[in-house]
Amino acid sequence: MDIFDRLEDLVNRNEDLTAELSNPDVVNNQERFRKLMKEQNDLVPIVNAFIEYKSCKQNIADSLVMLDEESDDEMRELAKDELNDSKARVEELEQEIKVLLLPKDPNDDKNVFVEIRAGAGGDEAALFASELYRMYSRYAERARWKVEMVSFNENGIGGFKEVVFMINGQGAYSKLKYESGVHRVQRVPETESGGRIHTSTATVAIMPEVEDVEVEINMNDCRFDVFRSSGNGGQCVNTTDSAVRLTHMPSGIVISCQDEKSQLKNKDKAMKVLRAKLYELEEEKKNNAEAEVRRSQVGTGDRSEKIRTYNFPQGRVTEHRINLTLYKIDSIMDGYIDEIIDSLTAADQAAKLSNLDN
Template structure:
């Protein structure tokens, strides 16, 4: 039998009742949207709790009936047949509740800063970085998320040496956070006459978008340099010094923005810097929290090879969960849920095991 945290369940019930009362109070003047979202989340948990209580009552009634030796034999046989079915129902509800009661990642509902950089493989790596960006663009479109380009450095024959984009939408970080790491591609380049397969790589970093209240950046901790912007092939060259480079002195993190507006460059560079600092803090906190265990999924280790895209075989392999799909074309078109869902499930299983060890 699954063990559920009764104290937390009682807290959830009380919180749900309080939210329900507040949201139905015409005089309520608080943040309605935020409370409504929390209410909707808790409503799912409360509905499962009510279903579980109903099943447990049925189980108690059956146990009472079976304990009564004066009961009709046909009725006792019917009750006996119901016992395993109700037990399975209760176990399924308990498992679903256990998942919903797992500690939430505070960043899950945040927007995302998506960074993709070409790694080993030269021009082929830049082309692959472009493929990955389009894959995430298609996935975001399917989810109804908005993608806004922050900065891009194009490859010599296409693709990107580096591209950064903001992805805005409900639960964006929750679904994309397991994409951080090294993505490897195996394919025959168009320029390869002998048909030899080349291996290239690109690094993906998925950062939860930070707000000003999350990270305090003191003016004395940053150095801002402006310089003349110049793009590939002379594009976007401005007559004024519009490119902005911001260096965070304590960490050495450097962000460069080189679009047309210096004011916009400064704002976007600060946005990227803030998110990188916030992500660094999260990584350090996670590392300290899980120093005694190593969670492959969700570790966010940018140097870890997480996935291989093999074109000759039409195969995608996620090395963290030993998942292989022969649907490379569909995956690159943005059909990522077949990979992301098992990654989330694996992460939840690891959390449940960790809670079990802690309990």
């Protein structure tokens, strides 16, 4: 089946979905209705692009006929303009359609857990970790996504040794998935009297939220310990044993959750983080087995991969995977990271398209 046959099939499927979604039996079955709506939402951009593509191709044919038959100079000039515009748009649409037909990451629409850990650099690394937390929080707020704290370990001077939080929002994973890896900061710490530039690091892990059915957990493998929350959190948080430490014995993963006042809610959050971490471990195994494919993509998601440097004295941020340097560090640290994310997405799509052509 060539690409045009496939596109025609998608147009027909979209029409079938429209008919199904107007069926009262489907409307009354919420689970089926949501599933079909999601399928149609995924199809609509491809179908619309293909319809416009066919329209442009028809415009090209009509313009060529007009140029062949028309003797009026003004009309011929109009036909030439229409021909050139349509040809240019057809080239754009061919590229758009190729991108839209790339296999979609099944996690793209999911919420994410973000884990930031201070690396080399002591207190300076912890301060940088807290700045990254603020950067992602500000980015999420602008996207009208909800940010929920899961757990944190402060260093006493406003930094985080470790912080885990959740971002709830449509397509959060599709935007943030390239952020996993080592982020490096170069600057003069406030405590540095000699004015020397120090290099510190923080590790970021982006994990999609996963459903119970995607990762099966044997509760006999889990141990829950409860303790009194520390830090800010309201009247009840610090006076009851509401915080939860979850230990998953087979993997050795330990998760502390103390943000909620309810022990039950903290347990629920801890289980969600555990599912995400176990899912990430499984994905890592798969990716290692497909090492060649992963190497062709922008970023492997490996936590040990150095992906970005934030150089404060020079006011620049360098994204190493695509050799992108931006001299706007203040706005980036304030959450304006769209240019970086869009460039990474475009580079990854280009790499995947190149693999398809080879």
